[in-house]
Amino acid sequence: VEAALQEDVDCIGLSVHSGAHMTIFPRVRELLAERAAEGILLTGGGIIPDADAKALEDLGVGRLFGPGTPLAEVAEYIRGEVQARRASSGTGS
Numbered sequence: 001v002e003a004a005l006q007e008d009v010d011c012i013g014l015s016v017h018s019g020a021h022m023t024i025f026p027r028v029r030e031l032l033a034e035r036a037a038e039g040i041l042l043t044g045g046g047i048i049p050d051a052d053a054k055a056l057e058d059l060g061v062g063r064l065f066g067p068g069t070p071l072a073e074v075a076e077y078i079r080g081e082v083q084a085r086r087a088s089s090g091t092g093s
Helices: 002-007 020-033 052-059 073-091
Strands: 011-016 041-046
Touching: 011 020, 011 073, 020 041, 020 052, 041 073
Parallel strands: 011 041
Antiparallel strands: none
16 A cells, blocks of 8 residues: 555555455555545455455455456456546546
8 A cells, every 4th residue: 555655556456366355455445544545446356255245345445356357357447447536536537
């Protein structure tokens, strides 16, 4: 989160294949909230059960992608979501 803030990023993407998604994603959301940076999109993927994905979505995590998702699909989602967030915050493109 600190690096994301220093680099002024629009999105943090995490790839979690260790089974720790219910620890890592909530912790990053918490750190973003502590730094008033909830506007940064948090997304990612891994092997994440549907119930866990729903719980993470409820915490404010963006769309999560499973193994084999085409990179173009991930990029399209990130571009669209970042553009929508910029438009709603009035920061332009």
